[in-house]
Amino acid sequence: MAEREVDRSVSQTVKAQLALRDQILSGSLRPGERISELQAVETTGASRTPVRMALVRLEEEGLLEAIPSGGFMVKAFSERDISDSIELRGTLEGLAARFAAERGVSARELEPLKECLAAIDELLRQVPISIEAFSSYVALNARFHALLTELSRSPPLIRQIDRASALPFASPSGFVMAQSALPEAQQILIIGQEHHRVVIDAIENREGARAEAVMREHARLAVRNLRLALRNRTHLDLLPALALIKTTTD
Amino acid sequence: MAEREVDRSVSQTVKAQLALRDQILSGSLRPGERISELQAVETTGASRTPVRMALVRLEEEGLLEAIPSGGFMVKAFSERDISDSIELRGTLEGLAARFAAERGVSARELEPLKECLAAIDELLRQVPISIEAFSSYVALNARFHALLTELSRSPPLIRQIDRASALPFASPSGFVMAQSALPEAQQILIIGQEHHRVVIDAIENREGARAEAVMREHARLAVRNLRLALRNRTHLDLLPALALIKTTTD
DNA sequence: TCCTTCGTTATTGTATACATAACGCATACA
DNA sequence: TGTATGCGTTATGTATACAATAACGAAGGA
Numbered sequence: 001m002a003e004r005e006v007d008r009s010v011s012q013t014v015k016a017q018l019a020l021r022d023q024i025l026s027g028s029l030r031p032g033e034r035i036s037e038l039q040a041v042e043t044t045g046a047s048r049t050p051v052r053m054a055l056v057r058l059e060e061e062g063l064l065e066a067i068p069s070g071g072f073m074v075k076a077f078s079e080r081d082i083s084d085s086i087e088l089r090g091t092l093e094g095l096a097a098r099f100a101a102e103r104g105v106s107a108r109e110l111e112p113l114k115e116c117l118a119a120i121d122e123l124l125r126q127v128p129i130s131i132e133a134f135s136s137y138v139a140l141n142a143r144f145h146a147l148l149t150e151l152s153r154s155p156p157l158i159r160q161i162d163r164a165s166a167l168p169f170a171s172p173s174g175f176v177m178a179q180s181a182l183p184e185a186q187q188i189l190i191i192g193q194e195h196h197r198v199v200i201d202a203i204e205n206r207e208g209a210r211a212e213a214v215m216r217e218h219a220r221l222a223v224r225n226l227r228l229a230l231r232n233r234t235h236l237d238l239l240p241a242l243a244l245i246k247t248t249t250d
Numbered sequence: 251m252a253e254r255e256v257d258r259s260v261s262q263t264v265k266a267q268l269a270l271r272d273q274i275l276s277g278s279l280r281p282g283e284r285i286s287e288l289q290a291v292e293t294t295g296a297s298r299t300p301v302r303m304a305l306v307r308l309e310e311e312g313l314l315e316a317i318p319s320g321g322f323m324v325k326a327f328s329e330r331d332i333s334d335s336i337e338l339r340g341t342l343e344g345l346a347a348r349f350a351a352e353r354g355v356s357a358r359e360l361e362p363l364k365e366c367l368a369a370i371d372e373l374l375r376q377v378p379i380s381i382e383a384f385s386s387y388v389a390l391n392a393r394f395h396a397l398l399t400e401l402s403r404s405p406p407l408i409r410q411i412d413r414a415s416a417l418p419f420a421s422p423s424g425f426v427m428a429q430s431a432l433p434e435a436q437q438i439l440i441i442g443q444e445h446h447r448v449v450i451d452a453i454e455n456r457e458g459a460r461a462e463a464v465m466r467e468h469a470r471l472a473v474r475n476l477r478l479a480l481r482n483r484t485h486l487d488l489l490p491a492l493a494l495i496k497t498t499t500d
Numbered sequence: 501t502c503c504t505t506c507g508t509t510a511t512t513g514t515a516t517a518c519a520t521a522a523c524g525c526a527t528a529c530a
Numbered sequence: 531t532g533t534a535t536g537c538g539t540t541a542t543g544t545a546t547a548c549a550a551t552a553a554c555g556a557a558g559g560a
Binding site for chain 1: 299303304305306310314330331334335337338341342345347385404405407409410413414417420
């Protein structure tokens with residue numbers, strides 16, 4: 001069959017996985033909806049085998065749920081699920097910060113973190129922050145969290161944090177974007193930046209408990225703000241992950 | 251093709267997954283060794299498609315690692331990886347205990363936990379503990395931890411704890427078995443039981459911080475004892491997961 | 501003697517055909 | 531009219547054929 005257009009730059013499995021994730025997060029596939037393999041084959045352009053592999057991976061990732069009688073459906077999340085996921089990630093990042101502090105980190109390793117910090121400081125100097133600056137902030141914040149996670153030098157922990165961030169609303173970018181809908185967005189970003197500053201200081205001074213505590217507080221702040229943000233959903237259209245939230249909160 | 255003997259009671263994918271996990275944990279497949287799909291097909295009796303699905307699931311589970319050029323290899327773990335995994339699980343269970351305490355748990359929900367506690371008390375009354383009693387202990391302890399996790403009523407957290415327990419040495423049963431090699435085994439079990447008692451008390455009295463703290467201490471104790479146990483490996487032959495530990499600690 | 505290149509082989513990635521189980525609809529009987 | 535049973539359709543689970551790529555080895559030239 002030569003009529004199928006094949007992109008050989010990435011594997012069909014990866015292509016299918018990305019395409020399906022996109023469909024889920026964009027809301028083309030609604031929560032609770034069963035995913036038809038045949039339909040997925042048509043929309044992704046891959047054949048059934050890679051599509052099935054992608055479905056298995058997305059299930060492990062937490063975006064899909066296996067149906068006992070066979071097949072997969074898009075998972076639905078309650079507001080509580082979301083806030084728990086954020087707090088969960090905060091707890092893991094707290095452990096990462098503690099590991100970093102207790103195990104010691106060289107000045108050279110801390111350098112990229114400090115650069116991130118300075119770059120964010122620079123952005124926050126504008127009042128009010130522009131849209132472009134905000135999207136830079138989202139990227140820098142994600143980078144800061146990723147670097148911090150790496151500092152733990154614990155592959156099992158890093159792996160688990162990555163898993164916890166797989167759900168888009170639990171990723172650093174996800175909840176930052178949600179919070180941006182709030183009128184107090186700028187102040188929130190400034191407080192978050194203060195947390196970043198404290199965790200670096202704590203790691204530098206080898207204060208494990210303090211490093212851990214501030215990361216957990218960081219997450220708790222995010223949870224509170226997300227709750228507020230979800231109250232006035234009108235501003236949240238930009239958040240693709242919203243498609244996954246159950247309309248009826250339990 | 252009717253010559254292949256097929257067991258229709260479970261799906262071929264599940265069968266292959268169980269068979270491969272067995273091979274990994276029993277040490278038939280050594281850490282770092284590449285898993286040949288063809289060989290896996292022969293040993294599991296399933297065909298390539300379900301074998302590949304099983305391999306993907308085992309990778310997500312953390313027992314396998316994808317090789318960039320294709321295929322999978324058995325993952326190898328350092329001693330540090332193992333102790334980190336235990337502490338990680340302790341941290342998550344701490345969060346679960348805190349959620350349970352803060353969100354409130356009815357007396358009826360706490361009942362199974364207390365039954366578990368009483369059953370373990372009964373077992374520990376024998377000095378020294380018999381082999382049969384010990385294996386009962388392993389089962390009861392696993393049940394206690396599972397019930398406690400459930401009490402959090404947080405599906406994302408429960409999911410993550412399950413993931414963290416996938417590695418056999420990080421599961422409740424795994425490290426209890428490791429500790430059993432120590433001469434102080436009985437005392438260790440008694441201290442662990444005290445932790446169980448405290449966490450129930452803390453949840454009952456809605457003391458979230460205390461419930462969390464004791465579960466983390468529970469894990470830290472396990473880490474210390476596992477380190478000791480790994481010193482005299484001669485007694486550890488019973489622990490299948492040992493096959494996954496790198497011989498050269500980094 | 502070592503490095504490079506080409507060819508062969510083995511193993512993975514992909515596609516599709518076939519088998520089987522589930523779901524829905526229609527019809528018949530109570 | 532409602533329920534139950536059976537058949538047909540559809541979708542998933544499984545097996546295998548085919549394609550492509552990476553690894554290994556041999557041979558030739560520098």
